[in-house]
Amino acid sequence: MDSEMLQRGFVPQPLTPAQCSALDTNGFLILEDVIAPDWLVELRHAFDEIFAREGDKAGAEVAQMEGVRRLADNVYLQPTLLSAVFHVLMRPFKLHSLNGHDPLPGSGLQGMHTDWGQPTPPGGPYHVVNSMWMLDDFTQANGATRCVPASHRKPGRMADHVSDSMSDHPDGSVAVFNGSLWHGSYRNRTDAPRRTLHCAFIAREHAQQTDQRQYLRPETAQRLSPLARYILDVP
Numbered sequence: 001m002d003s004e005m006l007q008r009g010f011v012p013q014p015l016t017p018a019q020c021s022a023l024d025t026n027g028f029l030i031l032e033d034v035i036a037p038d039w040l041v042e043l044r045h046a047f048d049e050i051f052a053r054e055g056d057k058a059g060a061e062v063a064q065m066e067g068v069r070r071l072a073d074n075v076y077l078q079p080t081l082l083s084a085v086f087h088v089l090m091r092p093f094k095l096h097s098l099n100g101h102d103p104l105p106g107s108g109l110q111g112m113h114t115d116w117g118q119p120t121p122p123g124g125p126y127h128v129v130n131s132m133w134m135l136d137d138f139t140q141a142n143g144a145t146r147c148v149p150a151s152h153r154k155p156g157r158m159a160d161h162v163s164d165s166m167s168d169h170p171d172g173s174v175a176v177f178n179g180s181l182w183h184g185s186y187r188n189r190t191d192a193p194r195r196t197l198h199c200a201f202i203a204r205e206h207a208q209q210t211d212q213r214q215y216l217r218p219e220t221a222q223r224l225s226p227l228a229r230y231i232l233d234v235p
């Protein structure tokens with residue numbers, strides 16, 4: 001574990017052998033019962049409020065998530081998630097981005113892709129780990145994320161193996177996944193929302209997708225714990 005995280009009070013949550021194996025072999029792991037019911041209600045409410053407030057601009061950058069910062073702290077600091085991220089990256093990391101995703105009814109079919117753009121040798125080192133906080137149950141009908149198990153171990157780029165990234169592949173729900181895994185959201189064929197928070201982490205030597213130093217308000221930074229400032233990579 002990253003000694004800086006430990007110094008800042010992080011208490012690692014040992015993963016079970018089955019959890020480690022899921023991450024290593026399939027490239028993803030579902031963490032169940034992480035979001036307590038009342039927290040889920042709060043997260044859904046915050047998600048809807050931000051979309052209503054920001055309209056078309058929602059999600060343009062992380063400052064628009066400011067209203068849910070307090071809730072979000074518990075997302076990017078979730079101990080089992082951070083332990084899983086370290087298990088995959090095996091070196092110090094930081095938050096890469098935190099944003100919402102809600103495929104509208106009838107839409108949402110996404111090309112299969114990875115969250116790390118470079119080919120990764122099978123077995124790593126890996127660079128990105130993403131997580132999806134499923135604020136609504138994911139089902140086949142509402143566009144559950146599809147992914148190709150073990151694709152993070154394929155040599156080369158996804159395009160070397162897949163000629164049509166829109167075509168069907170085995171699908172399934174994902175909570176924590178290797179950023180080199182091929183995945184994409186599916187079409188929402190219901191009239192209901194399928195809200196997700198994506199919380200991604202990246203090895204510390206790389207730039208963040210969302211530069212938190214640029215967007216974090218000083219008054220927000222003031223109240224953050226030392227561990228939160230480290231994960232967000234702000235002074």
Ligand SMILES: O=C(O)CCC(=O)C(=O)O
Nearest residue numbers: 101144145184185186196
């Ligand atoms: O929410 C999902 O199902 C996955 C979305 C995704 O992979 C992305 O937006 O890059």
